[in-house]
Amino acid sequence: MSGLGNDGVVTCYKCGMTFALDPGFFQLCKSDKRTFYCPNGHGNVLVENDQDKLRKELEAAKLEILNLRKRVEAARSSEEFWKERATKEPDSKPSGKISQKREIDR
């Protein structure tokens, strides 16, 4: 894996040599995964560096948290809805209690 810097500055994965690529060629290497060679002749391919990878993972994690939060909120509001309904429901409703008992006995 070679280091991926800004402005076409790269570090050879093999010898650690830091050198600059032509910005246009750098973009080509980045998008097409083209091979380029360091002054010592080592073939390098630009790969996503850890920072980019971590940033993407962080974004994905943030999105997941957002979705989970939405689900929790939805679950909470439906829970509150049922709680409200339960308290509003009169206690002395014989039919409801009987059907509940039947289900337990089954």
Ligand SMILES: [Zn+2]
């Ligand atoms: Zn090298």
